[in-house]
Amino acid sequence: MDKRIVLAVEDLGVTFDGFKAVDGVNLYVEQDEMRVVIGPNGAGKTTLLDLICGRTRASSGSIRFLDRELTQIPEYRRVRLGVGRKFQNPSIYESLTVLENLEVSYPRGRTVFGSLAFKRTPEVLQRIEEVAAMVYLGDLLQVAAETLSHGQMQWLEIGMLLMQEPQLLMLDEPVAGMSVSERQATAELLQRICKGRSVVVIEHDMDFVRSIAHRVTVLHQGKVLAEGSMAKVQADPRVVEVYLGH
Amino acid sequence: MDRATGITLRILRGHADLIILAVxxxxxxxxxxxxxRLNLVGKYLTYAFVAVGIVLCWGYGGILSLGQGVFFGLGGYCMAMFLKLEASDPASTSIQSTPGIPDFMDWNQLTELPWFWEPFHSFAFTLFAVLAVPGIxxxxxGLAMFKRRVGGVYFAIITQAVAAILSILIxxxxxxxxxxxxxxxxKTLLGWDIRTDSARYALYFLNGALLLTVLVVxxxxxxxxxxxLLVALRDREDxxxxxxYxxxxxxxxxxxxxxxxxAVGGAMFTLQVGFMSPxxxxxxxxxxMVVFAAVGGRMSPVGAVYxxxxVNWARTAFSESFPELWLLAMGAIFIGVVMLFPNGLAGMVDGMKGGFIRSTARLGGPTGASRGAPVPDQWPVGRPRAPTACERGALEPGGSVSVTGPSDHDLADRQGSLAH
Structure with a gap:
């Protein structure tokens, strides 16, 4: 393989009261790759992202990111290493403006005193404008985030992650609640941002998955059921059974 | 020169509320x-120090502490210990069995000053302790609670417990x-009699200046x-x-x-009122003190002062005429304010200033435009408000389908995506 592995998840597992939500998962994501994780409800997709970003502690296995073991590192340090996570419901700061939302996500002034001394320099503003334009919010910088449409909130959250220039970007259902045209715009956005980094997306909308995925991983009952190109995965009888069998 | 005056004017306008309060x-x-009466106002203003802190902590940071009296009290006690030692010189306590220690110690059969009282002979140490003891x-x-991610109601209860423990201990x-x-x-502060009218005036102005400094901070x-970030972590900690972060x-x-x-408020209370008690x-x-902040407006430090x-003026006025009704009246004020004006007095004032503009903007025009940003007509931004989390959850995956009143083609678009 020529491209380096950014994320290497090996034998990862977590148990909630005896229930194995994620069970022996292996996952390797390369640089510049867009990986989509699909699977029926309760397959452990969101839990997998939670484990990688540190929201949930793993019971077993390892998560290596750029050759660093993440499992024992607190979540804010994982972010500083370059792991970004977008939540399923748009998670933005409603009472701040779009500009302030992006500014707060700027990766400087992250300590208490650093944030007290932080200044909105032209350099910061330029970066904010750049990212805002990328996520189609360039004209809405002064707008209160609570007045954005649902789709725009999703974009804003992606923009907040881009501010941090993560090496690994994990998006949980980024097009939920979006119109067709918004979905298309999001697909284009994702294709642009996966250059120079790796992106892991959870998604249900198969048309959308087809339009963005480089490779697809199918999870079922906490385990990897199949992995490969969309065409290969769709032809896999086990996948067909999981999706249509019940 | 003109530019300088322009900037000065802008600064003045931006801080008009602070300047009015200062005047x-x-x-x-x-x-x-x-x-x-002025001394009474000075006493009320010492509570405002606490209320401003509550605005920062609770209004902005979402951390509700029901134990801020602890810090007010500790600041006040530190100052009182210094003043008490100064009032307990051997000459004026010569009738005690142990002269030179505070009278209440003598009444309790103590024969020497406890070790933790000793440093309070020094005024410099006292000033340091007023901030350091409550701060530590x-x-x-905070370390014990927030590192363990204790928050919300649990934190409020624990701060109450701390308040109860400290008052019982005292x-x-x-x-x-x-x-x-x-x-x-x-009696005296470094030999200066704090009970005279002139001292009370001086302390009132010192208190006012300190309060304004706290407001600037x-x-x-x-x-x-x-x-x-405070607002952000109040709304979306994760x-x-x-x-x-x-x-x-x-x-x-x-x-x-x-x-x-x-604590600064507590120390100034001791100086102006002349005692400190549990x-x-x-x-x-x-x-x-939380009620003061809520009545003033929990997002407004200046409002917290008002x-x-x-509330304290009302308390005094009320309890002079109907002492036993005061608690009920205060409860009624609190409930009334929270129900009618969730943003307190400050919210009322803002509402009167900007009510008309805002209401027209919210009803019809896009809020983006009213804030001076061009709005592409494609996206409906003139929504009354964002759907709450539970509304959003209920509407998934259609998202904000019909609450928002989007334009026709957008609705059609969304129906398409739903059918899809």
Whole structure:
């Protein structure tokens, strides 16, 4: 393989009261790759992202990111290493403006005193404008985030992650609640941002998955059921059974 | 020159509320009131220090502490210990069995000054302790709670417990603390009699100046990136954490700041009122102070000052005529304000200033346009408000389908995506 592995998840597992939500998962994501994780409800997709970003502690296995073991590192340090996570419901700061939302996500002034001394320099503003334009919010910088449409909130959250220039970007259902045209715009956005980094997306909308995925991983009952190109995965009888069998 | 005056004018306009308050406290009230009433106002204003801290902590940071009286009390006790030692010189306590120690210690058969009283002979140490003792306690409580991610109601209950413990401790350890009576009969500060009218005037102005300083500090904090992070972690703690911030440090810091503000208020209370007692430390007064902040407006430090003045003025006026009804009246004020004006007095004033503009903008026009940003007609931004989390959840995956009143083609678009 020529491209380096950014994320290497090996034998990862977590148990909630005896229930194995994620069970022996292996996952390797390369640089510049867009990986989509699909699977029926309760397959452990969101839990997998939670484990990688540190929201949930793993019971077993390892998560290596750029050759660093993440499992024992607190979540804010994982972010500083370059792991970004977008939540399923748009998670933005409603009472701040779009500009302030992006500014707060700027990766400087992250300590208490650093944030007290932080200044909105032209350099910061330029970066904010750049990212805002990328996520189609360039004209809405002064707008209160609570007045954005649902789709725009999703974009804003992606923009907040881009501010941090993560090496690994994990998006949980980024097009939920979006119109067709918004979905298309999001697909284009994702294709642009996966250059120079790796992106892991959870998604249900198969048309959308087809339009963005480089490779697809199918999870079922906490385990990897199949992995490969969309065409290969769709032809896999086990996948067909999981999706249509019940 | 013109540019300089322009900038000055802009600054003045941006801080008009602070300037009006300064004029009120430092000029209008001293001219209007006799020294007895002015001293009372000074006492009310010491509570405002606490209320400003509560605005920062609770209004902005979402951390509700029901134990701010602890920090007010500790600041006040530190100052009272110094003043008491000065009032207990051997000459004026010669009738005691052990001259030179505070009278209440003598009454409790103590024969020497406890070790932790010794440093309070020094005024410099006392000033340091006024900030450090409450600051360190707040740091320890904050560290223990926020690092373990204790928040919300649990944090409020624990702060109440701290308030209860401290007041019980003070009352129980009568020989060391003066017990339920507190530390009384304070006379002079470095030889300066604080009971005279002229001293009371001086202390009132010192108090006012300190309060204005605290308000400026609050404004600086709110205006910084730290201030925006406070709001952010109040609304979406996880998002802040997963943006690379160690959330607990931010909470600890603002809790310590609020505690130190309260402590300054407590020290000024002791100086102006002439005593300190456990009745300002416990659960009751701590909750009163939250009420001051809520009445004034929990997002407005200046509002918190008016809230403290108004509620306490009402308390005095009311309890002079109907002493037994005061508690009921205060409860009614609190419930009324929270129900009718969730943003308190400050929210009312804002509402009167900007109500018309805002209501027209919210009903029809896009809010983006009213804020001076061009709005592409494709996206409906003129929504009344964002759907709440539960609305959003209920509408998934259609998202904000019909609450918003989007344009026709957008609706059609969304129906398409739903069918899909």
């Amino acid at each position: 009120l406290i430092l000029i209008v009230l001293p001219l209007m009131l006799d020294i007895f 306690l707040a740091f320890v409580v 009352i129980g350890q009568q020989g060391y603390t003066g017990g339920v009576n507190g530390i009384t009969d304070l 609050a404004r600086l904090i709110i205006g910084s990136k730290f201030g925006k 998002r802040v954490r997963f943006s690379g 160690d959330v607990s440090n931010f909470k600890i810091f603002i809790f310590v700041v609020a505690a130190m503000m309260a 009745s300002f430390v416990g659960v009751g007064p701590s909750i009163d 809230g403290s003045l108004l």
